[in-house]
Structures are given as structure tokens and as C-alpha cells.
Amino acid sequence: MKKNFYGYKRAASALLAFVMLAGLLTACGGSKKGGEAALSEYVYVPQYTSIPKEITDISNPYLYGDTIYFSANMPVHADGTPATQEEVDAMYGGYSKYEGATSSTTIKAAAAGTITTTAEAVNQPVPEETTASDITYKNFLYSMKKDGTGFQKLADYTPKAVSSGNNEDSYASFDRLIVDEQGNLWVSESVSKTIYNLPEGFDEKTGDKWQYYAGEDRQSFIRKLSNTGAELGSVDLSQYVETPEDTEEKYRGSFYINGMVADKAGNVYISDGSSTVYVLGPDASFLFKITVDGWLSSLMLIKDGTVGVTTNAKDAGSDGSYSMTLKMIDVSTKTWGKDYTVPNNVYNTSDGGDKYDFCYLDGSSLFGYDLATSTHEKILTWLNCDIDSNNIRFSTVQEDGNVFAISQDYSDSGNNAFEIITLTKTPRSEVKSKTTLTLATMWLDYNLKKQLLKFNKTNTDFRIEITDYSEFNTDDDYNAGITKLNTEIISGNIPDIIDISNLPYKQYAAKGLLEDLYPYIESDSELSRDDLTPGIIKAIEIDSKLYTLISGYNVMSIIGASSLVGTEMGWTMDEMQDIINAHPEADCPFGQYMTRDTILQYLCMLNMEKYMNWQTGECSFNSDDFKKMLTFAKSFPEKYDDQDGRNWVDPSTLVQDGRQLFDIFNTGDFQTYQYYKAMFGGEITFKGFPSDSKGGSVAMISGGLAMTTSCQSKDAAWKFVRTLLSEEYQENLNWGYPISQKAFDKMLAEAMKQEYTTDENGNKVPVSNGGMSMGDGLVVDFYAITQAEADQIKALIDSVDHTAVYDESLTSIITEESAFFFSGEKTADQVADIIQSRMTIYINEQR
Structure with a gap:
């Protein structure tokens, strides 16, 4: 048995x-x-x-x-008698409100002082330490x-x-x-x-x-x-x-x-x-x-x-x-x-x-x-x-x-709900049916799962079932799931909703598969376009239409010390190259382990939208800007022999020694910024990725939902899609900045709020809210950001005008052909023309 x-x-x-x-x-x-x-x-x-x-x-x-x-x-x-949960809680202490404390003051039991979130620390009586349990x-x-x-x-x-x-x-x-x-x-x-x-x-x-x-x-x-x-x-x-x-x-x-x-x-x-x-x-x-x-x-x-x-x-x-x-x-x-x-x-x-x-x-x-x-x-x-x-x-x-x-x-409250579940195999005909909408995904995050479960348990007429296409990936083909989805779409088996995480949603929009969501937002009595961070929403628009509703985003940019790169945002490839040429001692300008293929993939992923357009099928990979990018990438080493990382050097040390000039900054919070300021030894500037337009900072979207034009019940689908903008969802993202302007402002306000404690001498001491380090190098404690720091981060976000694009098929074409330029077999002009031709054919085949 x-x-x-x-x-x-x-x-x-x-x-x-x-x-x-x-x-x-x-x-x-x-x-x-x-x-x-x-x-x-x-x-x-x-x-x-x-x-x-x-x-x-x-x-x-x-x-x-x-x-x-x-x-x-x-x-x-x-x-030997069992202890109650109340006794256990009392043994470990906890956060409690004590008489005399203001509503903004929280006192930790048995702490040696006070902790406040106001501008001034307030002295409060501290409870005596309890006896050992x-x-x-x-x-x-x-x-x-x-x-x-x-x-x-x-x-x-x-x-x-x-x-x-x-x-x-x-x-x-x-x-x-x-x-x-x-x-x-x-x-x-x-x-x-x-x-x-x-x-x-x-x-x-x-x-x-x-x-x-x-x-x-x-x-x-x-x-x-x-x-x-x-x-x-x-x-x-x-x-x-x-x-x-x-x-x-x-x-x-x-x-x-x-x-x-x-x-x-x-x-x-x-x-x-x-x-x-x-x-x-x-x-x-x-x-x-x-x-x-x-x-x-x-x-x-x-x-x-x-x-x-x-x-x-x-x-x-x-x-x-x-x-x-x-x-x-x-x-x-x-x-x-x-x-x-x-x-x-x-x-x-x-x-x-x-x-x-x-x-x-x-x-x-x-x-x-x-x-x-x-x-x-x-x-x-x-x-x-x-x-x-x-x-x-x-x-x-x-x-x-x-x-x-x-x-x-x-649960968020700390209490665990625990159940035994028996799933009984039952003829489908004996089960009460609902209208079922399908959701295609390559990966569903924790918050979205919660919303899906909530929708299915509360909606009496509709339910949403997922197809996880990542299950079709193999060790030989990590894109087998996307291929499977695309094949089904071509054959007319189109899902009602698509989770656009790791999927080429702009390609789907170019095919006319996705519904414009702006009309749904405008007809929703609880939502408005003004609720969304304007610059980021503009970056994900296609021809003034919104084909996906995202939950959050990160921002990527190239950063450097303001004393070196200046205080203005944006630069061209020539301007960045001039700084590198002026510092020959910088043998790894972007840090260790950055090879020619790696830097080229970064630059392509973050600038791809400037060289191609899914809607028109037009490409510009034979432009001078792209050729300069190829030439720049060629200046990096082909590979690093230090595969096991034994010769790794902390970036702050490389910067101090003049060996590193820039870094690639990727953030969805307000604290990481403080680490990079310390790493570069002072003020930093978000220069962005170099381009002739000087608008090089990009958004990386962290999940979102799109509704297909063939969706069998668009109103029901919208009821689910709109949950991405709910207050509960926006204020509990796993990572990244929330797309809701209200949630973003709340997140920023929290980041600017400093907690203090009083030491044994009665002095007010700021409380760190975390920190960051890399290996055994620089360790930086995080504190509340200043208004100037908040303004600089907001300016970075406002400067974003496009999103990062990672498409393995596109990247493979560039990697394959650029190898001939890196080896000296072909010129930059020849390689750029070939990439232009292959990309134009591929994009128009996929439209």
C-alpha cells in the first residue's frame, strides 16, 4: 500500500x-x-x-x-506542555504601540531608545526587558x-x-x-x-x-x-x-x-x-x-x-x-x-x-x-x-x-492558511460550466497568479485558464514555447489574453492581433490615462495606441561621474568614444568581463527600436550610427580568460584606480542610486546609451497583459486585465517602479522618509534601511534620499522614450554577421549592409 x-x-x-x-x-x-x-x-x-x-x-x-x-x-x-501562539509571540517580542506615543511613533519592545519616522525623534518610555522564557x-x-x-x-x-x-x-x-x-x-x-x-x-x-x-x-x-x-x-x-x-x-x-x-x-x-x-x-x-x-x-x-x-x-x-x-x-x-x-x-x-x-x-x-x-x-x-x-x-x-x-x-499578515486538497477525477459533463477565456504565458508572476485566482473564484460567469508555453521549451531549444505559440496563432488558435513577459508583443501588434486598450481605460469609471506614468506609457505606445497594460518597469542607462561625463543627460557615440580615448589607463571602461559580444548585445537590446519598426517593416541597420556601434564594440576584448572569477576586482576599486569609467545602471528602486554615487565618489550623471538623438535611457517593462482582437468576451477580459492597475497590485510589486503615478509617488515618499533612533547618550541617529555591496568591496548603507536625488531619478524616468527589446532571432542575426567584422574578414559597411538586408527580410516575414 x-x-x-x-x-x-x-x-x-x-x-x-x-x-x-x-x-x-x-x-x-x-x-x-x-x-x-x-x-x-x-x-x-x-x-x-x-x-x-x-x-x-x-x-x-x-x-x-x-x-x-x-x-x-x-x-x-x-x-512538556504545549506553548500557545500568544506565549510564543510574547517570547519573541514585537512592535507595539505604547501609551504616550504619537500616531507617527512606533516603539520596539525592549529596544534601547526610540524609532521614529518623523523629522524629530520623540523620547518615549521603554518597557523593561522581560525575563527569559x-x-x-x-x-x-x-x-x-x-x-x-x-x-x-x-x-x-x-x-x-x-x-x-x-x-x-x-x-x-x-x-x-x-x-x-x-x-x-x-x-x-x-x-x-x-x-x-x-x-x-x-x-x-x-x-x-x-x-x-x-x-x-x-x-x-x-x-x-x-x-x-x-x-x-x-x-x-x-x-x-x-x-x-x-x-x-x-x-x-x-x-x-x-x-x-x-x-x-x-x-x-x-x-x-x-x-x-x-x-x-x-x-x-x-x-x-x-x-x-x-x-x-x-x-x-x-x-x-x-x-x-x-x-x-x-x-x-x-x-x-x-x-x-x-x-x-x-x-x-x-x-x-x-x-x-x-x-x-x-x-x-x-x-x-x-x-x-x-x-x-x-x-x-x-x-x-x-x-x-x-x-x-x-x-x-x-x-x-x-x-x-x-x-x-x-x-x-x-x-x-x-x-x-x-x-x-x-498570507501577508504572517498567518498561514493550510489545507488538504483532494482533486477528484470527474467527467467534464458533470461539472457546472463557465465561459472560459484563455491566457497564454511564458511565466506568471506571484501577484498575477493571486489576481487570477481571485477572478476565477469570484466571477460567476467567466473563468480564465492559462497555457504555460514555457513547458514546451527543451534543452535543445529554449524558444520552443514561443515557436509553439506563434504556430498556434498562425493556425487560428489565438488566446484571449497574452501575458507579454518574454514575448514579442510589438510583433503581435504589427500583425493586428492586439486590441487597443485606451478605449477601455477611457470608458472605465475608476481609471484615467492620467493615472499612468506619462513618459513610460508614451514609450510603450505604438502609433498612439496602447496594446499592452504593464504593471511596472525598470530604467536602464549608462552612468558615470559628473566630473568626467558632464552634468547633461544624453550623448553620441563619438562623445563617449572621446572620453575613452582621453583615458588610455581605463583598460576596462565598463568594468570587468565586458566582451565585444556582450557590449554589442547590450547596445542592440537597448537601442533596437531606433533601428527597426515592426509596424512599417523599415530598418536602418546600415546607418552611420549603427556602424559606429559595431566599431565601438570591436574595441572590447573577444573574451576573458578569468572564467572562474578569481581575478575579479570590485567596481569601486576599478573606478578609483582609473580603470573603469562608466557602468550600466539598472534600477527599479530609489536606493541603488546611492550605491553608485558612492562607487563613483560623488555626483553621477545618467548619460543613457549613445545615439545621434542623445535619448538613450530605456525602460525595461516587467510584465503586462494584452487582449487579442479575437477575444471572445472583451469586457470580461478587461475586468481581469485592469487588475494590474488596482491599488493592491501596484503597491505590492515584486520589483520595479509601479506604472501607477499614485503608487509611484507613494513609493517615492516612503524613500524620502528617514527613521531615527536615539543612542545611549540621547543623540539622534539615522537608521539605515538596508545596504548594498559587491563581493568583498565597497559597502554602502542606504538612508532616505534627498529631494535633489529624487528629482534626478524622476528626470531619468521622464527622459525615457523607448523600451528595451530582446528578441533572440534579431540578436542572433547581428551576432552572426558582426563576427565577420570582428575577425577582419569584412568591413563595417559590408556587415551593416548584410544585417540590413537580413533584418528587413525577417521583420517583413514576421509582420
Whole structure:
């Protein structure tokens, strides 16, 4: 009776209840073999089970029959009684409001002073430091039924004991838990010691014991337990570990358990995640170990009850890729058995039920794999089941074909919503239907997933299902997903909505595939064009039309010390070259490792829109400006021999030594600016990327949505697309400046707000809000930016008039042909003419 899933993490939830989504029945289906878009006959309907509120941590869950076993690291008092969450919160302190404090003053409990966000620090009384708590964390084992009932602690389980002395600190950790076919539990626990050679009379209160650090010692125990937790057998696996001869003495014998599974005969397999698998018999006796010339990845139980492990080759093949092999383990011969070549994305694996040899998670979907036919089948896409794949901690396909999972939702408030999910395979005809819109994507970010889930759960008439085209990428062709999407579009299978991240949306607009969104904004009672940052929106317009709604952006520019490059923004290629020529000591003007191909790709990506137009098909790659760019790139080295970075020098040192003149600045915040000011030793100027127009700073858009002209319900699609401009979305971007002017202004106001604390002498001291460094070089603490700094950043943003374009097909043409100029086989004029010809043909073919 095998039912398991691999993984670990904790989870928490509310009251015990078994619930279904009433009135909003959700279903999701897989697709036919190979990922074809045809709807399947069956869909998966989710049922949700909440976890008892006393469960505040779940790790290493394992499903055996209808019982879930798991470990938990729980807070307890010295007498063994459980500690409440309120007691734990009190132990760690927190931020509280105290009487007498103004509304703008926040005081940290037990802090030595005040922290304010006002212009002046306000002295407030500080609470007395609380006495030490008797609360500690200990590992326990628990079980409960799949429906959330029957929660109990395994009464006979006792964690491995640890002891500490004056010369050592010891601690125990719980690593893995599995259940064998006979219902016995197997756990791996580690006892680690940090050893010191302390001098006689050492006082820990006044001395630093780490000055006398001597080494580490680690034991790894594999224990066989009954279903009540009583020990039935144990072995210290560390005695069988061999460490390389060149390993430092203090690290010898260290061992990390990467995976553990049991076969149908009760043998247990343990992987160290490096190159060795250890095998124990059903009685916990050591049988043998087996190594591989490569790197171990996932240890997995196959449908027939045997065990194998995926391995990555140490060296790349002739095509540059690293192949993955599933190597079966033959217990009878104590050697490797049959090998299978499997996809390189087989990492997060689980049981495959009766249908599949194993399952694996890949991005947003769950796949089943058949070894006999070397084929995979998409079972479901989590998001299309209204489940965020980022929250899935454990999943397995059961023998009846249903999918069992545990989900943990990390809320913004810090409370974890934790659920058991059973996805029941159901005939599509039995599920209440909604009108389904399709969304094509290469990658969906966290915030957009949240909005999609919210839309699908609240809209009674429409739902949106995604197709993640990145799933079609291969090691041989990283653009296979885009090719697949473009092929489907040509054949008339056009999605309703397109996530334009990593997709050529301007090419789609030129084909007439995208809807102008300005009319939707203008007819929306809650939105206006004035809500959006004007310069950036202008940069993404095409012929005064808005074909994509973006959420945020970064700005890229070339920067340098104002004393060197002047204070005015913008320059030509000649002006930049003149500065370089005037400083022959600058052997790496843009920093280390900038080769001719790298600088050319940068310049092309950030200036591509100046040389081509998707709407008209016109190109200007034979212009003097482009030829100067080729000549400039040729002045850089072909390659750097320092591949391992051992000769890396911090940029601030290169600048101080006169070896580096400029840097490529890329930011979506207000703090990074302070690092570069320190790096260049004073005021800096955003010069932009050189061009005859001197308008070279560009925007890099960080995700956005476009609606297709063939969308089956444009009003419904707009209801979803517009969520990118909601206050919640704009104020919680993962990175970049928000496109909403209101959210941008709020972000800027926060960056200009300085916090202060008072030191022991009553002096007001500014509080750093972070910092930045590169390697072991310059370290810069960030503080509130000044009005002058804010004005300079806003001027940079206002200067942007185009966006960065990275299209591998376009870049490849330039790279291929420029190589003939770099080698001296052709002149710049000849290469520019060839690039002009090839680009013109390609662009007009794609329009």
C-alpha cells in the first residue's frame, strides 16, 4: 500500500472542517499527450479540508492509506506542555504601540531608545526587558486522517537525545519521514556537535567561544518505528560515509540526507544528494552502498515497487546540455540496474498511482511519466484548478487516479492558511460550466497568479485558464514555447489574453492581433490615462495606441561621474568614444568581463527600436550610427580568460584606480542610486546609451497583459486585465517602479522618509534601511534620499522614450554577421549592409 509524496515544510490553518466551494464549483483538466490544447474528457474537482487549529507546523508529510503522518517542530514549556501562539509571540517580542506615543511613533519592545519616522525623534518610555522564557522547540510525530479527523501525537516517539558540555554545543534535527509497505515508519535524524578547545577558566559571558572553534561532528541515524512511534531498529549511517581525502578534518564524516524511500520489500534507500545511495534491510541493517559518476538528484519509488534515482552528468554533452538519467537499483546484485533517459525537468517527484511510473511538478503543472514509452502526460495545471502551484508542498496521484495535495498559503499578515486538497477525477459533463477565456504565458508572476485566482473564484460567469508555453521549451531549444505559440496563432488558435513577459508583443501588434486598450481605460469609471506614468506609457505606445497594460518597469542607462561625463543627460557615440580615448589607463571602461559580444548585445537590446519598426517593416541597420556601434564594440576584448572569477576586482576599486569609467545602471528602486554615487565618489550623471538623438535611457517593462482582437468576451477580459492597475497590485510589486503615478509617488515618499533612533547618550541617529555591496568591496548603507536625488531619478524616468527589446532571432542575426567584422574578414559597411538586408527580410516575414 504505497502512498507518499516527497518534500517538507510546515503548515497551519483554522478550524477543522470539510468544505467544498459552494456555488463556484471549479474543475481543471489535463491535456492530451505532448501537451496539446484539446480539452480532456475528465477534469479534476477540488475538495478542501482545513487542518485542526492546534497544528501549527507540518513537515515531512507522508500519506499511507488514509492516514497522514508528519513531523512538527513545536514550542513547549520546560514541563512538556504545549506553548500557545500568544506565549510564543510574547517570547519573541514585537512592535507595539505604547501609551504616550504619537500616531507617527512606533516603539520596539525592549529596544534601547526610540524609532521614529518623523523629522524629530520623540523620547518615549521603554518597557523593561522581560525575563527569559522557558519555551523551547522540540520535534514530535503526529498522524491524522485524510479528512482532517483523528489528529494525534505518536505517544511512543522519543527524539534523539543530545547533550552539551563546556567544549561542545549539540543539537538534533529531524530530516525525513517515510512509511514502508508494512506500515512501519522510518525517520532520519541528525545529531550535530560544534566542538571548541576552550582554555581553562573560560567565561562564556565575557569571552567569545568561536575564537576557539575546533570543528564539527555529525551523526545521522536512520530509525525504524512502529505506527505509535516506538523504536524497532536503528543504525548510525555516518559510520559508512567516506569523505574525499582533501576534505578538511573538521568536516570529515559530515552527511546530508537528500532523500529517503522504501521499496515494496521493505528495503530503505537513502541518498546523500551527491553521488551515493545507501541501502538498509527491513530490519534496519546496513546492506550496501552504491555510487554514481555524476550528481544524484531525485530518489523515487516506481510504480512496480522498485527504486531508482535520477542523476545529472558532471560534464556537458557535445550539444552543451547536461543529460538526466534514471538509474534503477538492483538489490539482489547490489549494483545499478537498467538506465532510462528522462526529461531534465524531473526534480520534484511523487508517486504515480496505478497509471504512471512516477509524477513530477514542472512549473505550473503536474505530469505523469511512463518509462516504457518514454512519454509524459500533463495531468493538470494547478492554476486552472484555482490552486497556486507555489503553495503546493506535497502532492501524489492516488491509485484511483485522484490527486492528493497539501497546500500552504503564506498570507501577508504572517498567518498561514493550510489545507488538504483532494482533486477528484470527474467527467467534464458533470461539472457546472463557465465561459472560459484563455491566457497564454511564458511565466506568471506571484501577484498575477493571486489576481487570477481571485477572478476565477469570484466571477460567476467567466473563468480564465492559462497555457504555460514555457513547458514546451527543451534543452535543445529554449524558444520552443514561443515557436509553439506563434504556430498556434498562425493556425487560428489565438488566446484571449497574452501575458507579454518574454514575448514579442510589438510583433503581435504589427500583425493586428492586439486590441487597443485606451478605449477601455477611457470608458472605465475608476481609471484615467492620467493615472499612468506619462513618459513610460508614451514609450510603450505604438502609433498612439496602447496594446499592452504593464504593471511596472525598470530604467536602464549608462552612468558615470559628473566630473568626467558632464552634468547633461544624453550623448553620441563619438562623445563617449572621446572620453575613452582621453583615458588610455581605463583598460576596462565598463568594468570587468565586458566582451565585444556582450557590449554589442547590450547596445542592440537597448537601442533596437531606433533601428527597426515592426509596424512599417523599415530598418536602418546600415546607418552611420549603427556602424559606429559595431566599431565601438570591436574595441572590447573577444573574451576573458578569468572564467572562474578569481581575478575579479570590485567596481569601486576599478573606478578609483582609473580603470573603469562608466557602468550600466539598472534600477527599479530609489536606493541603488546611492550605491553608485558612492562607487563613483560623488555626483553621477545618467548619460543613457549613445545615439545621434542623445535619448538613450530605456525602460525595461516587467510584465503586462494584452487582449487579442479575437477575444471572445472583451469586457470580461478587461475586468481581469485592469487588475494590474488596482491599488493592491501596484503597491505590492515584486520589483520595479509601479506604472501607477499614485503608487509611484507613494513609493517615492516612503524613500524620502528617514527613521531615527536615539543612542545611549540621547543623540539622534539615522537608521539605515538596508545596504548594498559587491563581493568583498565597497559597502554602502542606504538612508532616505534627498529631494535633489529624487528629482534626478524622476528626470531619468521622464527622459525615457523607448523600451528595451530582446528578441533572440534579431540578436542572433547581428551576432552572426558582426563576427565577420570582428575577425577582419569584412568591413563595417559590408556587415551593416548584410544585417540590413537580413533584418528587413525577417521583420517583413514576421509582420
